[in-house]
Amino acid sequence: MATLESLIGLVNRIQRACTILGDHGGEGMSLWEALPTVAVVGGQSSGKSSVLESVVGRDFLPRGSGIVTRRPLVLQLHKTEGGAEYAEFLHAPKKKYPDFAAVRQEIADETDRITGKTKQISNVPIHLSIYSPNVVDLTLIDLPGLTKVAVEGQPESIVEDIEMMVRSYVEKPNCIILAISPANQDIATSDAIKLAREVDPSGERTFGVLTKLDLMDKGTNALDVLEGRSYKLQHPWVGIVNRSQADINKNVDMMAARRKEQEYFESSPEYGHLAHKMGAEYLAKLLSKHLETVIRQRIPSIIALINKTIDELNSELDRIGRPVGVDGGAQLYTILEMCRAFDRIFREHLEGGRPGGDRIYRVFDHQLPDALKKLPFDRHLSTSNVKKVISEADGYQPHLIAPEQGYRRLIDGSLGFFKGPAEASVDAVHSILKELVRKSIVETQELKRFPTLQSDIAAAANDALEKFRNESRKTVLRLVEMESSYLTVEFFRKLQTEPEKTPQNQAQAATPNVDRYSDNHLRRIGSNVSAYINMVCETLRNTIPKAVVFCQVREAKRSLLNQFYAQIGRREKEQLGKMLDEDPSLMAKRETIAKRLELYKSARDEIDAVAWK
Numbered sequence: 001m002a003t004l005e006s007l008i009g010l011v012n013r014i015q016r017a018c019t020i021l022g023d024h025g026g027e028g029m030s031l032w033e034a035l036p037t038v039a040v041v042g043g044q045s046s047g048k049s050s051v052l053e054s055v056v057g058r059d060f061l062p063r064g065s066g067i068v069t070r071r072p073l074v075l076q077l078h079k080t081e082g083g084a085e086y087a088e089f090l091h092a093p094k095k096k097y098p099d100f101a102a103v104r105q106e107i108a109d110e111t112d113r114i115t116g117k118t119k120q121i122s123n124v125p126i127h128l129s130i131y132s133p134n135v136v137d138l139t140l141i142d143l144p145g146l147t148k149v150a151v152e153g154q155p156e157s158i159v160e161d162i163e164m165m166v167r168s169y170v171e172k173p174n175c176i177i178l179a180i181s182p183a184n185q186d187i188a189t190s191d192a193i194k195l196a197r198e199v200d201p202s203g204e205r206t207f208g209v210l211t212k213l214d215l216m217d218k219g220t221n222a223l224d225v226l227e228g229r230s231y232k233l234q235h236p237w238v239g240i241v242n243r244s245q246a247d248i249n250k251n252v253d254m255m256a257a258r259r260k261e262q263e264y265f266e267s268s269p270e271y272g273h274l275a276h277k278m279g280a281e282y283l284a285k286l287l288s289k290h291l292e293t294v295i296r297q298r299i300p301s302i303i304a305l306i307n308k309t310i311d312e313l314n315s316e317l318d319r320i321g322r323p324v325g326v327d328g329g330a331q332l333y334t335i336l337e338m339c340r341a342f343d344r345i346f347r348e349h350l351e352g353g354r355p356g357g358d359r360i361y362r363v364f365d366h367q368l369p370d371a372l373k374k375l376p377f378d379r380h381l382s383t384s385n386v387k388k389v390i391s392e393a394d395g396y397q398p399h400l401i402a403p404e405q406g407y408r409r410l411i412d413g414s415l416g417f418f419k420g421p422a423e424a425s426v427d428a429v430h431s432i433l434k435e436l437v438r439k440s441i442v443e444t445q446e447l448k449r450f451p452t453l454q455s456d457i458a459a460a461a462n463d464a465l466e467k468f469r470n471e472s473r474k475t476v477l478r479l480v481e482m483e484s485s486y487l488t489v490e491f492f493r494k495l496q497t498e499p500e501k502t503p504q505n506q507a508q509a510a511t512p513n514v515d516r517y518s519d520n521h522l523r524r525i526g527s528n529v530s531a532y533i534n535m536v537c538e539t540l541r542n543t544i545p546k547a548v549v550f551c552q553v554r555e556a557k558r559s560l561l562n563q564f565y566a567q568i569g570r571r572e573k574e575q576l577g578k579m580l581d582e583d584p585s586l587m588a589k590r591e592t593i594a595k596r597l598e599l600y601k602s603a604r605d606e607i608d609a610v611a612w613k
Contacts, residue, residue: 007292007295007296008137008138008139008295009078009137011035011036011139011291011295012078012137012139013606014031014035014603015032015035015037015074016090016127016129017599018030018035018599031302031305031306031600031603033174034298035174035295036174036175036176036294036295036298037139037140037141037169037174037175037176038138038141038175038178038291039140039143039169039170039175039176039177039178040052040140040141040142040143040178040180041143041166041177041178041180041192041195042146042180042181043146043147043180043181043190043192044145044147045145045182046145046180046181046182046190046191046192046211047180047182047211047212047240047242048142048145048180049061049063049142050211050240050243051178051180051209051211051242051280052075052142054240054242054243054254054257054258054261054280054281054283055077055135055138055140055280055283056077056130056132056135057134057135057255057258058132058254059100059101059248059251060087060100060101060103060107060130061104062107069143069145070111070115070122071111071114071115071121071123071126071144072141072143072144072165073107073126073141073142074127074128074139074140074141075139075140075141075142076128076129076138076139077129077132077135077136077137077138077139078129078130078132078135078137079132079133079136080133081133082133083133085100085130085131086098086131087100087103087128087129087130087131088128088129088131089106089110089126089128089129090127090128090129091110091126091127092106103128107126107128110126121144121158121162123168125141135284136284138284138287138288138291139291141169143165143166146162146192146195167195167199170195170196170200171199173205174294175205176206176207176287176294177196177199177206178287179195179196179208179209180192180211181193181211182210183210183215183216183222183239184212184215184216184217187225187230193231202234203234203235206233206235207286208225208235208238209237209238209239209240210225210237210238210240211239211240211241212240212241212242213240213264214241214242221271222239223270225237226239226271226274226278227274235286236277238277238279238282238283239271239278240283241260241261241265243257258281261279261280262275262279262281265278265279299607302607303604306600306603306604306607307604310597310601310604313593313597313600317590317593317594317597319445320445320449320593321446321448321590323590323594324580327573328576331579331580332568332569335453335568335576335579335580337446338447338450338453338457339561339564341444341447342441342457343560345444346440346461346556346560347557349436349439350436350553350556350557351557354443356432356435356436357436359432360432360553363425363428363429363432363548364425364544367424367425367428368421368424368425368544368545369541371420371424372421372537372540375417375418375420377414377530377533380410380413381410381414381529381530381533382526383519383523386406386523386526386529387522389406389410390403390406390410392409393405393406393408393409394406406525407528408487410525410526411529411533412484414529414533415480415483415484416484418480418483418536421544422476422477422479422480422544425476425544425545425548426472426476426548426552427469429472429548430465430466430468430472430552433552433553433556434465437461437465441454448583448586449582449583449590450582450583451581451582452579452580452581453580456564456579457561460561460563461561461564463563464559464561464563465552468551468552468555468556469552471552471555472547472548475547475551476544476547476548479543479547483536488535491531491532491535492528495528
């Protein structure tokens, strides 16, 4: 069976670990918020500090006028089996404070570190642990005292700011409210009870503490409050007799003050029958026992939250990537996995699983045909240019039957125009492939954590694409040059066997080489060349895309990172490590997630190790 100390001690350890990792507050329910806590609430000068010091049995809190507590103080009490008492601050974890006067000074200095030497407040908590055989296992949160007016040096919003801060703690369903009210004031005016009534109308989370019982006017008492007649709570009221200012000034031992308090109740004619339920020592035990009960009740929901969070943290680690091993083999394996992930996404873009590859088809279906249509064949095969080219080809000896050299020059000149659209197609596909490489790197989630590797893969892929483009350009230009190097003779022979049957043609046939430079003759030559160029154009329109796909797209799918694979296979461990130099912010995020995951798993294991009853 779990003991009271093991339960509360476990919660203390988990809360401390949560604090170190910053696993408290924020969006959603954190583990810290799922664990029960006790928040100490009261107006200024209500005796909050005295109650806390009485519970601890040590004089350790700053004192003074106005707002003394200006930051939340998370106070964790750890019962020890003897030995010296000491304190530790979370912001100075390696330093022990056996002198509690030094603890008081450190609280004041740490407060000033955040707020400056002003009367401002801050919601950044101070975390203090006290180890002592004279305490019970308990976590208390001391909050700034509620006030009604701003004093000199404070902003006008101080009243609302303090109330909002206090509410942010006491509104949480797992918060136990320790409402401190002075007995020498009407309970109806108590700031702590007023706030507790608003956030906990049933009173099931509220413990009422009545301080300064010894300072009430003679002839009056607080029995109506302590016995629950003035304001009833589901838990009993506890009366406290604070140390007098004279005792504080004399540094009266706190344990002696506890005995003096107990003597007061036992000897009091009004409160003698309640003496066994009064005093700071009883309050501490009451809170500790109740806290243990609440923890038992919350265990199922805490375990459910822990399991849910562990699943979420594992999913997040899977998303951003697990830590990489330090040996060269693990690093090489990781790099190859990243490359394969990138290559898979890149191929999906080309093959239609992701958008982008369709743009390559548009180059062949629209851009290339449009560019071919705009080639200046009309100007090149105009009557005047045909005459110029043929006459230059004939030289001093005019052609006899057909101007073969003129035909060849006209065809060569026309075929030269195809080089532009062919190269433009190569460059257009190259640009698309480069863009798909960029998109694929962005979309490869596994690569996000390795900016250096991203750059290396991008550089290697672009180098490969550049090589593919050069080969593709050579190939398409060869296609054009092949058309120039060997003309399809049958095409022209067929033209010769199908002359136009016109009187003019018959006359020319009867008198060959007469009017060889006539407009009709020149137009016929231009028409013949144009027909041949159209045939070649249709051929190139089909073969250029084939060559581009073969040399660029197919090779990009098959061997985009082949050279990169060969290079990394020869690299040393140190070089591989540099390639896996992660984004520092991502490394920090993973480290935080890993620590939170370790915290939640440890919390689950510790809870499972206790036999709950």
